[in-house]
Amino acid sequence: RKEVEQDPGPFNVPEGATVAFNCTYSNSASQSFFWYRQDCRKEPKLLMSVYSSGNEDGRFTAQLNRASQYISLLIRDSKLSDSATYLCVVNMFTDMRFGAGTRLTVKP
């Protein structure tokens, strides 16, 4: 079993749609969690951290469920510029484990 698993997609949604990604992790001792965004031929960039109580940043909402060992990302009112690959990242003390990423394409 992979340490961090994501649905690879692709997700193809129209503008304005709401889309959700899930990610599961295997190590219950994992400390911190993040969502990164990667555009084609670019480096991964931090989108947001994920806190136990859940957190929101504009149209983006992240949730963490430690008991079930999964995290989620919700994007509301999706924009064309949201098209990218979204990487789930789990921090285990000394290094991070990246999911394979979920490809999102938002269409007009």
Add this chain to the structure above:
Amino acid sequence: DAGVIQSPRHEVTEMGQEVTLRCKPISGHDYLFWYRQTMMRGLELLIYFNNNVPIDDSGMPEDRFSAKMPNASFSTLKIQPSEPRDSAVYFCASRPTDSNQPQHFGDGTRLSIL
């Protein structure tokens, strides 16, 4: 503030040649990571350093790969001899001591071995 700086941005060379990739982490970050990304295998951690000391190199594919960090502001990843299957994007990332902080990535080096 300057982010993680990698050079070169692109490298094209013939198989058998030595390739050296360079990275300058963000000042004050004492963890440095080298990753490789391909379509087939995604993002793979090759090696990481803490305070200039290699901590885990289990991701280094084979002896042809080596990495050094002679000081807190510079690291190299070397491939000798290079092979076509080494073609990938190589990223360097750094983060502070606090393990709850995220990593910050450089722009990457796009390597093509002919």
